[in-house]
Amino acid sequence: MKKRLIYGWLLAGVTFASSCTKNFDEVNTDPYKATSENFNPNFLMSQAQIQFSQTGYDQLLFQSMWVQSLASTFDYYANGDKYVLRGSGTGYYSRTWNRGYGALTLVDEMKNLVQGKTQYSNLDACGTILRVMFIQRITDLHGDVPYSQEGQAKSGNVAPVFDKQQDIYKAMLSQLDAATAALDLNKDKPSSDLFYGGDISKWKRLGYSLMLKAAMRLTKVDAATAKTYAEKAYAAGTMTSVADNAKVLTDNANGNSNSNSDALLVADDFREVRWGKTLIDIMKTSNDPRISAVAEVSAGTGKAANEDRATPGVNTASLQIGMPNGYDLNGGATDISKAPNYPGTSPANPAVPNDAPAPVGKYSRPRLTVYDDRSGVNMLYTYGESELLLAEAAVRGWNTGSAATHYANALAADIRSLAQMNATPQAVVSDNDIASYVSRNPLNTANTTALQQINTEYYVVTSTTFNFNETFANWRRSGYPVLTPVTYPGQYITGSIPRRMPYPITLPQTNGANYQAAVANQGPDNFATRVWWDKQ
Structure with a gap:
């Protein structure tokens, strides 16, 4: 019985193969394959x-x-x-x-x-x-x-x-x-x-x-x-x-998150990327109403607040300060604390365990709800x-x-x-x-x-x-x-x-x-x- 079944399947396979030789290309063409005729160029x-x-x-x-x-x-x-x-x-x-x-x-x-x-x-x-x-x-x-x-x-x-x-x-x-x-x-x-x-x-x-x-x-x-x-x-x-x-x-929900926000929400970027002094000074000179629309400083003081990527900051125009280019946090002659008109370090929050000062915490960052939207x-x-x-x-x-x-x-x-x-x-x-x-x-x-x-x-x-x-x-x-x-x-x-x-x-x-x-x-x-x- 088992032999007859196996032979039956083999015979069917041979019969099927021989019957397909006349339309081999049609049978072996994937009907779902994209071609120049069925693909929508839009x-x-x-x-x-x-x-x-x-x-x-x-x-x-x-x-x-x-x-x-x-x-x-x-x-x-x-x-x-x-x-x-x-x-x-x-x-x-x-x-x-x-x-x-x-x-x-x-x-x-x-x-x-x-x-x-x-x-x-x-x-x-x-x-x-x-x-x-x-x-x-x-x-x-x-x-x-x-x-x-x-x-x-x-x-x-x-x-x-x-x-x-x-x-x-x-x-x-x-x-x-x-x-x-x-x-x-x-x-x-x-x-x-x-x-x-x-x-x-x-x-x-x-x-x-x-x-x-x-x-x-x-x-x-x-x-x-x-x-x-x-x-x-x-x-x-x-x-x-x-x-x-x-x-x-x-469209973050469907795998197309915004690449600018993806970059800025990296912890180091969020903590230290700031609006430049050149741009903010230009806007302040004309009392530009966009300042409050685009800039903010962290809502709290200290390192933890400066790294908080969920809480919107304070966008009051008079508080916004642009950071000059060319400075670092290395403690030498180019340390940000040596910059002209340095606004000072944002002090550690004593209510936050192990908090530390934020050297650039008083400089303005791109506004969270505007630029960090995925x-x-x-x-x-x-x-x-x-x-x-x-x-x-x-x-x-x-x-x-x-x-x-x-x-x-x-x-x-x-x-x-x-x-x-x-x-x-x-x-x-x-x-x-x-x-x-x-x-x-x-x-x-x-x-x-x-x-x-x-x-x-x-x-x-x-x-x-x-x-x-x-x-x-x-x-x-x-x-x-x-x-x-x-x-x-x-x-x-x-x-x-x-x-x-x-x-x-x-x-x-x-x-x-x-x-x-x-x-x-x-x-x-x-x-x-x-x-x-x-x-x-």
Whole structure:
């Protein structure tokens, strides 16, 4: 009986195998496998947006402190605060590069999947706009980088050439012009869009606002091109309100926690990362109502209170003090206690067993409920930023409207944008306080003063929205605010604030010939070499 059963199964197997030879491929094809025919390319848009929006240590460790928006006595932050490499600092060179190109790869694949499919024409155009947004951050930080041959590894090109930054900017402006014009309100909308939920009118305004930003980056090196594209963007229609802000709401509950909060909630970071003296002093000079929205000191005294990552601090504006860059807790000449106007140590709380003093406890930290929200917003580009750029273009005599009006619009928008940093608004300033602040701070239309006002406000808005890559880029372009370099032993650059990030240290091995060509064209691969649009 057992033999007959076994033989029966074997016979059935032979019969089955012989009967399948005519449709073998069909039977052995996984019906659930993703292919170019059954995969929805919209899904790649949201993946690219969230990946690119996450920054965390990518910009906190270097850029935020190079521009003195943040400061820290913690040794690890010496990388940016003091221009001294610490704790695998060179490994962080590649963070912005890898994240940016990773997001670009997703967009490239999305665009490949929609080729020849007219129902995805808007998605394709949005992909081009994203491509420009992503590459601009990379090239602004490093200079010459792969663009024209980027994303070709599937076809065998694993060593792309580094395009000159001048050529990248030409391509970006041209591609934005074509892609934004191609967007059609009457065609299918992207169905997986984290910026605008597929609203094509907002994508159009984003495209032209990115054109404006790219154009204004050229004011030092190609004013004629900057003027042409800034005027084109304004005429076509840039952002019109904070509803147009390009941002991504993260989602801790589903595994997409905010990378900035993830970094700041590390015990050492939370205890010692503070708002910089430069930023807080600027805001205090104008009695900026954002101070209470963005800054706080710990609610109690001593080390335990300063490490409490659950209890909101005190955000009274008069109590906020920015910490100067370039100090440590080592007890020597650069100890924070030696800093001018040091507010003193926050004393130990006698009611807390084994508590200790907190040397930086009286300095202001980023407000807990705003910036340590694991489901907070990553802000990428705001209406206020675009209004400031239009104001500067108008000051330069270009046909972009009234500089004073754009500036006033920007001040109000920059404050209101802070309320978007969280799903439940935390950084809220009343309409009356906003109106009063705007009326007290009109634009001084004298050319030099106006440029300083506009770009100092750009510094404040990009710092308070934690968009430090943009803070660093616009500071290099505009020169405002005027910053004093930090002096500290063992620096990788002395007498100057860094002007660029060196390339990832793996490139000489992985793409040596093209890396060497880029260095020959641009200059030494160090922190002092200026990118093309930053030439003096």
